[in-house]
Amino acid sequence: MTFLASEKNRLSEWKLYTKFLSKGAKKAGFYKGKLYSWALPIEFASENLQPSIRDNAIAYFKRNHIIWHLAAQMDGPTNHLCSSQVMAVNCLFPFMYEPDDLKIFLSPIFPDIHRILPIEAANQYISFEFIGPKNYLGEDPKIGSYRHRGLGNTSIDFAILIKTTQSRIRMVLGEFKFVESYSRSNIRFRPDRTDRLQTYNRFLNDPNCPIDISKLHNLDDLFYEPVYQAARHLLMGREIQKYHPEIDEFVNLHLRSSRNRAILKRPTRELPEADTVYDSIRLLLRNPSHLIDVTHEDLFQEYFTNKDRKDYAYLSSRYKL
Numbered sequence: 257m258t259f260l261a262s263e264k265n266r267l268s269e270w271k272l273y274t275k276f277l278s279k280g281a282k283k284a285g286f287y288k289g290k291l292y293s294w295a296l297p298i299e300f301a302s303e304n305l306q307p308s309i310r311d312n313a314i315a316y317f318k319r320n321h322i323i324w325h326l327a328a329q330m331d332g333p334t335n336h337l338c339s340s341q342v343m344a345v346n347c348l349f350p351f352m353y354e355p356d357d358l359k360i361f362l363s364p365i366f367p368d369i370h371r372i373l374p375i376e377a378a379n380q381y382i383s384f385e386f387i388g389p390k391n392y393l394g395e396d397p398k399i400g401s402y403r404h405r406g407l408g409n410t411s412i413d414f415a416i417l418i419k420t421t422q423s424r425i426r427m428v429l430g431e432f433k434f435v436e437s438y439s440r441s442n443i444r445f446r447p448d449r450t451d452r453l454q455t456y457n458r459f460l461n462d463p464n465c466p467i468d469i470s471k472l473h474n475l476d477d478l479f480y481e482p483v484y485q486a487a488r489h490l491l492m493g494r495e496i497q498k499y500h501p502e503i504d505e506f507v508n509l510h511l512r513s514s515r516n517r518a519i520l521k522r523p524t525r526e527l528p529e530a531d532t533v534y535d536s537i538r539l540l541l542r543n544p545s546h547l548i549d550v551t552h553e554d555l556f557q558e559y560f561t562n563k564d565r566k567d568y569a570y571l572s573s574r575y576k577l
Contacts (some may be wrong), residue, residue, distance in 0.1 A: 259516045260338060260435040267337040267574075268293035276570055277303050285328075285335050294337050301328035301335040304342050306570045309349040316352075320376075322385045323406035341406075343575060344413050344432035344511075347552065348382055350567050355381045358416070361559045365509065365550055366418060366426070373417040373425070386415035386429070392495035393488065395455055410488045417503075424504040429493050431485065431510045437518035444479035452479060459491045466490045471540050473526045480523035486510070486537050490546060507548055510534065514551040515576070552577055 271282055271293070281303040285295035296304055305313055317324060318331045328335040333342050351358040355372040358381055363369055376383040385405040398408035405411055414430040444452050453475060460469050460478075467490060469475060478487045486508065493506035512519055520532040528539035538544040556577040560568050571577045 258437065259513075259518055260437065263338050263435050264292075264294040266576075270573060271296070271337065274573060276307060276574070287336055296328075296335040296337065298328045298335055302332050304333045304335060304337065304339065305349075306346050306567060306574075308567055308570075309345070309352075312352075313345050313349045316349075316384070320384075320405060323404050325406065338435045340432055340434035340436065341413070343434045345384065346574065347432075347556070347571060347577075348414055349384075350565070352382050353379060357565075358382070361555065362416070362418070362428075364555060364558050365548060366420075366428075366507075368420045368422065370419045370421045370423070373419055375415060375417045381416065383415040384413070386412040388496060390499060392492050392499065393456065393459065410492055412489060412492070425502055427493065427496060427503050427506045429489055429496075429506060429508050431489065431508070433482075433510060433512040433516070433519055435513075435516060436482070437516070438481040438523055440480065440523050442476055442479050442524075443481065443484060444476055452484075456488065456491060459495070462494075464494065466494050466542055466546050467540050468542050471528065477524055477526045480527075482510075482519065482533060483523060483527065483537060486534075486547060490541070493546065506546065508546060510547070510549040511552055511555065512549060514553045 271277060278300065281296050281300035283297050284291045284293050285297040285300070287295040302310055302314060314332055324333045325339060325341045326334040326336060333339065333345070351361060358372050359369050372381045374380055387403055387405050387409065391403060393410055395403070395409040397403050403409050412429045413432045416428040416430065418426040418428060420426055446452065459465060460467065460475065467487060472478065478484055489508045493508060497503050497506050520534070522533050522536050527533070527536040530536040530539055534547065534549040538547055541547060552575065556571065560577070
């Protein structure tokens with residue numbers, strides 16, 4: 257059984273017995289035209305977000321014109337209980353206006369944090385579906401004439417600014433994984449046969465590119481997920497640093513489930529051989545510290561051990577943290 261299938265079964269049961277959903281939300285829901293136990297009824301899709309953050313998170317996405325992935329309704333999240341975007345919001349939005357708690361949470365990864373800096377707005381410390389004020393990678397919007405946060409161009413699941421104990425400004429560009437697994441298919445060419453390499457080629461051939469392309473058999477080897485996504489985020493981190501000299505360094509942080517082993521597989525044998533796909537990607541980097549992968553379980557278990565959080569009961573039951 258795949259991890260996705262096992263989580264669908266587990267969350268179908270969680271939905272029936274949890275105290276965090278209303279009676280109406282416990283019924284089966286339609287998803288892409290079919291009725292499933294692991295989907296909420298569409299009219300209860302907002303209950304995919306935990307109660308303590310629900311209204312504020314929906315308002316934040318609406319205010320910033322952020323697109324919910326596979327949204328069930330306008331201005332609200334998907335009704336799919338296995339959504340990684342919803343998991344990211346459930347897990348991280350409680351830190352949105354709590355820099356001291358966010359510092360404690362991230363300290364196992366970044367022990368040199370002095371403080372968390374505001375991002376996007378005063379007194380806000382996480383930016384979701386971050387694309388920044390500039391089209392750093394020169395991507396053509398896939399929807400309409402403008403870039404959209406969350407769809408149609410490179411969006412970072414979450415972005416955080418850190419001031420270190422050495423007074424350096426570090427930008428954390430975060431990706432949140434849950435049940436993802438990827439086929440061993442090369443996606444260099446889009447369905448319309450346009451070439452993705454044309455967009456990123458000049459960045460890959462830049463002498464300061466974070467990826468050492470001389471270590472690749474072929475540039476095509478970058479066009480397998482999750483390598484392709486990580487590559488774009490690394491290129492974006494470098495461009496952000498270039499255009500914002502106040503940012504001294506960047507890190508791509510991938511948070512993933514320890515129970516999802518499928519995501520760790522190398523999608524092609526042409527990548528450097530290593531224990532996980534993340535290790536393979538790091539072997540391609542000029543500076544391997546630009547990419548960090550950590551499990552949700554390790555990070556949250558350490559955080560909850562050190563601090564009593566009111567959202568512990570929800571997150572531990574919903575996501576087995």
